[in-house]
Amino acid sequence: MASTLEEIAELSGVSRSTVSRVVNNDPRVSEATRELVLEVVRKEGYRPNLAARGLALGRSNVIAAVIPVGFENVLSDPYFPSLLQGMASAADTNDHFLMLSLGEPGFRHTVDEIARQGVVAGVIFSASKVDDPLLERLVATGTPVVSVGRPYDERVSYVDIDNRGSARQMTTQLLRLGYRRVALIAGPSFAPAAVDRSDGYADALSGFGLRVDENLIYEGDFSEASGRAGMRTLLEHRPDAVFSASDRMAAGALNEIRSAGLRIPEDIALVGFDDMPLAAEMEPPLTTVRQRPHQLGAAAATLLLDLLADPTGSPKRVILPTELIVRASCGSQLNQETLSR
């Protein structure tokens, strides 16, 4: 089992350089030699030494996923696992490795280290607080970065879903169904995704000639507890429908509505955002906007790899589609066809 370029060269009677070219798909090799070398490579089960390659190249084929939020915050929500899986899948497909850097307090140190010195070719940054100073540091050091979710820094490429459009669409559905006092449990205003969803909500209202009633808006923090608290406040203003900017907040809202002795959707309609697994199992099942974290992760990795391949050019963005999932909680069993647009 030969394990160096040199040995493969020896075995196939060519030079190290030629083997290197074959391995790297350099076109300047005759078809005959290529076949010959590939045969030996296959037979010997040769794999290039990545450390050596990284050293010679000055860069590596490892990309890092940086998730500064810490998983603890997202328990019960498979968002981050799915995201990671998507990244891992795309990285693997493109012969890259995925390195993980989570966000516990003491971790920052290592992230910087990772970003330096060719340990990692680029970074996928994924946090709820997208203006994280860490992101700035990465950008400042010239590390190729892709953000999951729109960051404040416009120089950063990112992947995202159409939060604003999806929220508009969802809110519009509620309005179409005849609801007129549509409340919003918004996400935290420091999160671009939350702001976008709030904007989409407002878009929909003005599309129906309605104006935003601040009494019908509550700013939560995406947590179930804040959803519950928000609902308690909002109920005082008698909404006939509630759009929660996340399913988790919707779950909290649902509990509060129950406690108030109201029925969903008869007394009040409730819709969410994310389509986390729990949504379908709520009582009643929750109408929501489906996003696919797995695809988002894969898109992020792919975008980063593109950036790595062609470092020039302006920041890129990739917006993934969402899907309106209509379930009982909005008081309609209209089929999707009717509902989408």
Next chain:
Amino acid sequence: MASTLEEIAELSGVSRSTVSRVVNNDPRVSEATRELVLEVVRKEGYRPNLAARGLALGRSNVIAAVIPVGFENVLSDPYFPSLLQGMASAADTNDHFLMLSLGEPGFRHTVDEIARQGVVAGVIFSASKVDDPLLERLVATGTPVVSVGRPYDERVSYVDIDNRGSARQMTTQLLRLGYRRVALIAGPSFAPAAVDRSDGYADALSGFGLRVDENLIYEGDFSEASGRAGMRTLLEHRPDAVFSASDRMAAGALNEIRSAGLRIPEDIALVGFDDMPLAAEMEPPLTTVRQRPHQLGAAAATLLLDLLADPTGSPKRVILPTELIVRASCGSQLNQETLSR
């Protein structure tokens, strides 16, 4: 900003070798020189190039977490995220990086690659099917491996919880509370953890002079659906208590018990295993065995690092403690004190 050993050597007026010794804490350097060099290192923000070090050393400071199950299977369960976080935390503490390899079908290729050629110093293997052929391959190639959960292969070091003891303890509690027809919804027999829990259940019965009634045992696959199906079968044999080898199966069982019009714990007691977040929120809250995946992950990483530092010696194992969490579903509000042992 100097970035190579050579430059630091230049700047501090010593040789490359000396700087290398300082950086690697080699004792054969005078205190004065060490101080001097360290000063320059600090001032220049020097970090060794890991690719170069990996190449020279023939190994790297990256460890891989291999999780062949695929996250999709474990949605709604933060087990793997917590595990990963624990690993990442321990790796970071010890100046190592964590590389992620998930288990989608096409991934195997890359895992092998990872294991070769000093990309990765060692592997943490974590799967429900612990006799995964991949594990064997890793062992065969001499890659240092630590398994999360007891593997069949005895040459493999592992971390685990005391599944058997915990299950015995839990079952014993049910028996102490007076239940005599204690059923078991077991995990799949290919999983050592499941087998151990079943053994613990049997231990407890025989401790009370009872014999195992095959009619009161159902083999599930840890999934909620199998818990529900198992419960349906078991109900025909009128158990007065059920020990489910996982909380997820317990959730399924709970639904089935409800559907049958029975009350928990009045008509039948139900206890689980894992203490996933959902357990506390069940109706009624679930008595269960708490394990801490975060600690498990950290222990796995630490063990692997130990192995790396001292490759000689026989396989090691680390068994982490569990905790009995008593909630309403077992029909007892006895305090923990009374219950443990």
Next chain:
DNA sequence: CAATACAGTGGGAGCGCTCTCAGGAGGACG
């Protein structure tokens, strides 16, 4: 005081790869 030990240091080689450059063989062209 000579012989020996040893702490501290520097230089060279080499880890396995990629890249640049030089050169040979063969075809196209005037």
Next chain:
DNA sequence: CGTCCTCCTGAGAGCGCTCCCACTGTATTG
């Protein structure tokens, strides 16, 4: 038929590090 170009190949250098070995100077020993 000589010249030029193109295609393919090989040799050398170097990426930044660690290791081994050789060396110097001082301390220890009989």
